[in-house]
Amino acid sequence: MSETRPNRVLPPLVRGLPLVLVPLLLLASNFPGEHQVPPWYWLAGMASAVVFLFGGRWPVPVSLTLSVLAVPMFVADAWGLSSLVPYLGAVGLTEVAMRTHRTASVATAAVGWAAAVLVGLAGGHTAFWRAATVVEAAAVVALPLLLGLYLRAQRDLAATYRARAAEAEARRVDDAARARAGERSALARELHDLVAHHMASIVLRIGVAQHVVADADPRVRGVLDDVHATASGALSDIRRLLVALRDPDLGEVALVDADGVPAEIGAAVERTRAAGFTVAAELDPDLGDLDTIGRLTLLRVVQESLTNAMKHADPSGVVTVTVARRDGGVDVHIANRSRDAESGSGLGLGLVGMAERVALAGGTLDIGAAEGNWHVRAWLPAAKPEEVR
Structure with missing residues (x-):
């Protein structure tokens, strides 16, 4: 742990404030014909204000220097507001306690300030060995120290909360990314299954064509043989990829033929x-x-929404499921009276993956709570006639 925080505790205007306040306090203590602040007191007071400027860089040395400068001002027969100037050392002690976690540094600054206070009390014009002296010394030293420790604890607590919030946000983003990646993996497996199905159909039809045109021009048979070999090789590659993509670690969604949606x-x-x-x-x-992709996406939306309904819905309510054509596509709407509708806690990673899949299919997805019900509404665009399977 470093001795001081890397950031500045006091803004420049606040740190330079003693340069304005100290002269005002000293001037206010001058009373013509009665009391004049001596030049050396002015020098010590202004020196304290200048030294305080460097507290952001060297808090412990500055605190000790302020304590040393406070000693002659404590001993002097100060009058009026000028007697407040040496207590700039108390502010220095507060800053040390607030900025550092090193016990030795805090103790050094506290001992330095305590020594200055005790010397000032001993050299004063009142009796030193009395209970009031002990109470005064304890208050002048303990209060700045406790205030600094309290402020340090508050700053540490705020930093902890900020760090936890940042970690939670990072986890949320990471979980959402994993959910999207998982949904893409599931979609990739379905696509590979579909491609494999069509490739197998192509290989079969080319084989039939080879038998039908067995007596055709040898060049035609050569082309068919080449296409058949190429398609068979591509089908073998796709099947090998399917073995890897069907790894259960990549997703738990069962593969469904589009026609069975x-x-x-x-x-x-x-x-x-x-x-x-x-x-x-x-x-x-x-x-x-x-x-095909639109149908499978529609199925995943319905399945995920009903799964969430079984987890979060009020069993006494009604779950509504509507799938109908709308605006050149298909609209699906699932609504239920959810225990989590008001808080919105139903928006989990499954819905994040659902949103990713709908976006990939070119559709729109709207999820949220309204009037105590949890709604999931998706719209999937219709394919061009030549693209429909």
Whole structure:
């Protein structure tokens, strides 16, 4: 632990304030014909104000120097406001206690200030050995020290809270990134399955074509043989990739054929009902306008939303599921009366992944609470006629 904080505790204007206040206090203590502040007192007071300027860089030496300069001012027969000038050393002690965690440094500054106070009291014009002297010395030394320690504790506590908030934000960002990466991995596996399916179909059809045109021009057969070999090699590569992409560590989402999406949506609704929830479902079975990725994305939105409903929804409420065509695409809306609707705590990593998938499919997703219900609404665009499978 370094002796002082790297940042400045006092802004420059505050640190330079004694340069203005000390002359004013000394001038206010001059009373013509009665009392004049001696020149040496002016010199010691202004020296203290100048030394205080360097407290941000060397707090302990500055505190000790202020204590030394305070001794003659304590001993002098000061009058009026000028008697406050030596207590700039108390401010120096407070700053040391506030800025450093080294016990030796704080103790050194405290002993220096205590010695200055005691010497001042001993050289004063009142009796030294009395209870009031002990109380005064203890107060003048202890109060600045305790104030500095309190301020240091508050600064440390604030720094701890800032660090924890930064760590929590970093974890949130990291978790969201992992959720998006996981959703991309799941989508990549589905894409590879689809590509493998179509490649296998191409290989099969080329094989059929080779038998159909067995008596055709040798050049035609050569082209078909080359295409067949290329497609077969590509299919083998894709199958090897699928072995790696099907690693359970990359995701737990089951792969579903795009044509089976309507049935899977119905199955998800039935599972929610079986869990004891009342589900009002309005499902359009015709998703012909959606391409393969759009259908699979629609299924994931429904599955994730109903899973969250089973975790957070009030079982006495109704879960509504609507899948219908709208604005040249398909709109899905899931709503439920959630125990977490007001706090918004239902927005977990699964929904982060859902948002990533919807964005990749070119759609929009709106998640939030309204009137005590938790709503998930997604819109997925229809594919061009030549892109629909």
